[in-house]
Amino acid sequence: MELNVQSVLKWIEKLNDKIQNNKEYLTSLDQAIGDGDHGINMARGFQEVINKTTTSQYDTVSDLTKDVAMTLMSKVGGASGPLYGTAFLKLSMSVKGKDPVDHDAFTAGVQEALNGIQQRGKANEGEKTLVDVWAPVLRFLQENSEFEPGKLEETAKVAMESTKDIIAIRGRAAYLKERSKGHLDPGSVSSFYLFQSLAEVLQEGE
Amino acid sequence: MAYVGIVLISHSPKVAEGIKDIIRQVMKEVPVETAGGTDDHEIGTSVEKIQAAIERADGGKGVLLFYDLGSAMMNAEVAVELSESEDVKVAVDLPLLEGSYVGAVESGMGKSLDEVLAAVKKAFK
Ligand SMILES: Nc1ncnc2c1ncn2[C@@H]1O[C@H](COP(=O)(O)OP(=O)(O)O)[C@@H](O)[C@H]1O
Ligand SMILES: [Mg+2]
Numbered sequence: 669m670e671l672n673v674q675s676v677l678k679w680i681e682k683l684n685d686k687i688q689n690n691k692e693y694l695t696s697l698d699q700a701i702g703d704g705d706h707g708i709n710m711a712r713g714f715q716e717v718i719n720k721t722t723t724s725q726y727d728t729v730s731d732l733t734k735d736v737a738m739t740l741m742s743k744v745g746g747a748s749g750p751l752y753g754t755a756f757l758k759l760s761m762s763v764k765g766k767d768p769v770d771h772d773a774f775t776a777g778v779q780e781a782l783n784g785i786q787q788r789g790k791a792n793e794g795e796k797t798l799v800d801v802w803a804p805v806l807r808f809l810q811e812n813s814e815f816e817p818g819k820l821e822e823t824a825k826v827a828m829e830s831t832k833d834i835i836a837i838r839g840r841a842a843y844l845k846e847r848s849k850g851h852l853d854p855g856s857v858s859s860f861y862l863f864q865s866l867a868e869v870l871q872e873g874e
Numbered sequence: 875m876a877y878v879g880i881v882l883i884s885h886s887p888k889v890a891e892g893i894k895d896i897i898r899q900v901m902k903e904v905p906v907e908t909a910g911g912t913d914d915h916e917i918g919t920s921v922e923k924i925q926a927a928i929e930r931a932d933g934g935k936g937v938l939l940f941y942d943l944g945s946a947m948m949n950a951e952v953a954v955e956l957s958e959s960e961d962v963k964v965a966v967d968l969p970l971l972e973g974s975y976v977g978a979v980e981s982g983m984g985k986s987l988d989e990v991l992a993a994v995k996k997a998f999k
Contacts, residue, residue, distance in 0.1 A: 705918070741952055745911075745918025747945035750952045788948050839944060 669815075672768040673726045675869050680721060680736060682865035684714040687858065697854040701841040705746055706854040713744035713752070728767050733760035747839060748855060751785050751798065758784035775809040782806055795837035796848060798855035801827045805863050817870040824863035831856045878981040878990050879905040879931025880974050883924055883941040883950055887911040893971050901978045907931040919946040924953040928962055936961030936987035938994075940974040963991055968998055 671679075687694070687710045695707030717739045726732040733756045741753030762777040763769045769777070782802045791797045804827040808820060829852070836848035839855070880897070884890040890910030897906050907927040912918040924939070931937045939950045939962070950964045965973055973994050980993040 703917075709918075742921050743913075745913075745916060745920060745945075747948055750921070750945070750948035753952070788951065789944075 669771050669774065669870055670768045670873070671729060671774060671869075673729055673732055675873060676729050676732055677721060677726075678872075679866050679869045680714075680717060682868055683862055684718050686861040686865060687711055687714050690857075690861070694854055694858060697852055697857060700851045701836065701844055701848045702854060703746075703840055706748060706858065709744045709746040709748050710858050713740045713749060716740075716743040728764070729769050730760045730764040730766075733757075733763070736760075747789070748858070750788055751855070754784040754788045755781035755802075771809070771813055775806070778802070778806050778809060789838060791838040794834060796831050796834040796841060796853045796856075797836075797838050798853070798859040800831050800834070800853065801856045801859040801863070803827075817867040820870070821864050821867035824860045824867075828852065828856045828860035875903075875984065876933040876935045877904045878935045878977075878985065878987050879907065879928075879933060879937040880978050880981065881924065881927045881931050881937055881939045882906065882908045882910070882970065882974055883919055883927075883939060883946045884908075884910045884970060885917050885919060885942055885946060887915055889942065889970075893974060896971070897975055897978045901982045904978045904981045905931040905933055906974075906978060919949045921949050921952050921956070924949055925956060928953060928957060932961075936963070938977055938981075938987060938990055939964045940968065940970045940977065941965075942970045961987055963987060965991060965994055968994055973998060 691707040691711040695704055698704050698706035717736050720735055720739050737753045737756035737760055740749055758780040759777040762780040763773050766773040785799060791799045793799055793803045801824055805824050808823040831853040835846055836842045841848040882890045882893050887910030890908035894906050894908055907930045909923040909927040913920045928937050941947050941950050954962045954964055976997045977990050977994045980990045
């Protein structure tokens with residue numbers, strides 16, 4: 669795999685489309701076990717990201733992802749702002765000077781992003797947060813230096829679906845304890861869209 | 875005399891303002907600034923609001939941040955990292971109302987940032 673400014677721009681655009689199209693769905697998931705704003709938060713944040721990236725010029729993936737990070741951190745009111753913002757910031761720092769970003773550089777970047785998410789949210793795997801999607805995706809990337817993009821999407825999808833049976837330990841849903849079981853984690857669904865969009869960009873690039 | 879500043883971060887602007895009123899009744903000198911709600915005054919928190927409150931509260935002796943729920947803590951930590959200052963700290967896992975009240979009283983005694991934070995921790999651990 670290889671990512672350059674153009675492909676990362678496409679990735680972000682696809683992700684924004686999915687978020688805007690599923691705004692109500694994400695919000696309904698958050699209504700079940702949170703405060704019902706995940707769709708609104710993500711839709712606002714990524715619309716601002718698109719406004720920013722479509723009116724700017726970027727020479728490197730690092731510069732582009734840094735802008736994504738700063739926009740998300742300042743424009744999203746909920747937990748997803750600092751979490752996704754930190755993820756993109758760490759990815760940006762990790763891929764600095766690595767254009768185009770190859771498989772190893774990207775995998776290292778996802779590792780840093782996940783570390784950042786975990787540092788920020790103090791969450792471990794299995795606590796019903798978006799960590800439950802990022803961690804299996806990272807393992808997939810580490811284990812497969814070459815892969816079919818469809819497999820990446822499948823990994824993220826299975827991981828997202830597995831959050832349904834977990835009892836939440838972190839985030840708003842944790843207040844519900846056992847009652848959080850039986851519902852998908854909203855942040856894991858938006859993270860699935862993120863990796864699904866990436867898989868689509870990789871597919872088209874082949 | 876400079877005092878350690880107090881920043882109140884809440885998902886609700888009303889909560890932050892209300893707590894400030896309670897503190898103001900007893901502590902008039904200590905800088906107390908609020909960062910309540912999102913940029914559009916909805917329920918949530920905003921890094922930009924927190925950064926602005928830190929600047930207003932900083933009289934040279936540092937600033938201590940109090941927050942209500944989990945995502946407010948994350949945004950507080952982001953604001954601290956962006957401030958690149960050693961003199962801005964978050965009161966982690968401490969109650970917003972009682973914690974900031976104790977913090978303001980301690981600050982009013984002229985204590986340092988670390989002393990204020992230690993006193994708040996001691997009061998609630
Ligand atoms: N401490 C945490 N660590 C990791 N992820 C978290 C944490 N808290 C919340 N999340 C993720 O954020 C999502 C909720 O985002 P959002 O609704 O935008 O924020 P909020 O919880 O502030 O309303 C959750 O579904 C979960 O995946
Ligand atoms: Mg929410």
